[in-house]
Amino acid sequence: MVRPFPLFNAPRVNPFVQGLSDLRAICTAPGKVILFGEHAVVYGHPALAAATDQRTHVEVDCCGTEFTVNGLRIHDRYHSYLLTAVKEVWGAQGRSEPIRIQTEGGVPSASGTGSSAALTVATVGAMHALLGKRDPAAIARDSFRVERLTQGGGSPTDTSTSTAGGGIAISRLDDPPNVGEKLWDLHWEDPENPRAWAVERIELPDLTVVVGNSGVKGRTDEQVAKVAHAQKKNAVVRDALADIGRITRDAVPLLRRKDFVGVGALLDKAHAALHMLGVNHPAVENLVQVARATPGTLGAKLTGAGGGGSMFALTERPQAVAEAIKAAGGTAYVVRLGGPGVQWVGAESMEGLPAPSAAPAADETAT
Numbered sequence: 001m002v003r004p005f006p007l008f009n010a011p012r013v014n015p016f017v018q019g020l021s022d023l024r025a026i027c028t029a030p031g032k033v034i035l036f037g038e039h040a041v042v043y044g045h046p047a048l049a050a051a052t053d054q055r056t057h058v059e060v061d062c063c064g065t066e067f068t069v070n071g072l073r074i075h076d077r078y079h080s081y082l083l084t085a086v087k088e089v090w091g092a093q094g095r096s097e098p099i100r101i102q103t104e105g106g107v108p109s110a111s112g113t114g115s116s117a118a119l120t121v122a123t124v125g126a127m128h129a130l131l132g133k134r135d136p137a138a139i140a141r142d143s144f145r146v147e148r149l150t151q152g153g154g155s156p157t158d159t160s161t162s163t164a165g166g167g168i169a170i171s172r173l174d175d176p177p178n179v180g181e182k183l184w185d186l187h188w189e190d191p192e193n194p195r196a197w198a199v200e201r202i203e204l205p206d207l208t209v210v211v212g213n214s215g216v217k218g219r220t221d222e223q224v225a226k227v228a229h230a231q232k233k234n235a236v237v238r239d240a241l242a243d244i245g246r247i248t249r250d251a252v253p254l255l256r257r258k259d260f261v262g263v264g265a266l267l268d269k270a271h272a273a274l275h276m277l278g279v280n281h282p283a284v285e286n287l288v289q290v291a292r293a294t295p296g297t298l299g300a301k302l303t304g305a306g307g308g309g310s311m312f313a314l315t316e317r318p319q320a321v322a323e324a325i326k327a328a329g330g331t332a333y334v335v336r337l338g339g340p341g342v343q344w345v346g347a348e349s350m351e352g353l354p355a356p357s358a359a360p361a362a363d364e365t366a367t
């Protein structure tokens with residue numbers, strides 16, 4: 001499925017001769033919380049998601065002598081998202097100059113709060129800046145492509161949320177949520193299973209939630225594949241996906257009206273439907289129960305792909321819920337929703353600089 005990697009077979013450029021040395025871009029992108037609609041969004045049902053105030057920073061420097069990540073040679077086993085980004089963005093633009101990538105992750109990994117999306121979007125954003133482009137829609141499209149190729153499935157929810165920031169509503173392109181300004185649409189050109197999504201801005205009220213990380217690492221690709229398999233065979237699972245879609249639609253007017261009691265009740269219902277999909281985990285369920293048992297909690301659900309990872313609670317007493325989650329063995333973060341999307345800290349562009357030379361390829365490998 002991944003395009004042939006042109007980079008390491010491409011003509012070798014001596015960056016110092018061509019004047020491409022010492023270019024760099026620093027880009028940051030936020031993590032996300034899916035409020036409603038995870039998994040169901042993969043099947044065209046709507047989802048609502050918000051950027052968090054946790055951010056990943058990525059610096060991309062051109063040019064080095066080899067492709068590195070945090071000082072180590074890039075390797076598909078450790079840097080699968082970044083290697084795909086190098087192939088699909090840098091290589092696809094015909095660039096072959098080795099780049100150095102430095103990452104600083106502020107989003108806990110494999111926790112269901114968008115660490116891989118933040119890493120992908122910040123890296124793609126930095127590469128785009130070096131290539132002279134700063135278009136969020138283009139970043140969202142490339143980032144979705146990178147994430148989908150790396151994970152082998154999934155929707156553009158995480159990468160679009162991280163790119164756009166704030167709150168987004170996402171749904172099938174032919175059945176858009178029509179809740180706010182259209183930001184972009186995204187297509188997946190799989191002949192057997194073509195899909196297209198529309199992304200809209202949703203105005204969120206000022207929301208602080210408590211995220212509880214179970215510490216059990218959940219893999220998005222595995223959970224997406226598990227649901228894909230289950231929904232083919234099991235009508236209960238398909239019904240649960242449709243229920244999640246209805247709950248998500250019902251949540252939109254409640255969020256608009258700031259009816260947090262109503263939103264909390266829908267969070268509980270969404271959690272029950274996700275449980276029916278088989279993506280809940282005992283460690284996450286424990287944190288959901290602990291949060292619900294704390295006075296002031298309006299609702300709680302798992303968030304993201306599940307199989308471990310995180311839950312979040314909507315509560316009038318964030319500190320009390322955070323303490324209860326910690327006492328139950330989880331890691332708690334009081335997170336403000338609606339943070340800014342992709343941002344550049346500093347960037348120099350390669351635009352206008354010479355394209356790679358036609359000199360014979362050097363003997364390089366991808367590891």
Ligand code: MEV
Nearest residue numbers: 038039154155157304305
């Ligand atoms: C993962 O954060 C959300 C899922 O819906 C997968 C996806 O939309 O790509 C489980």
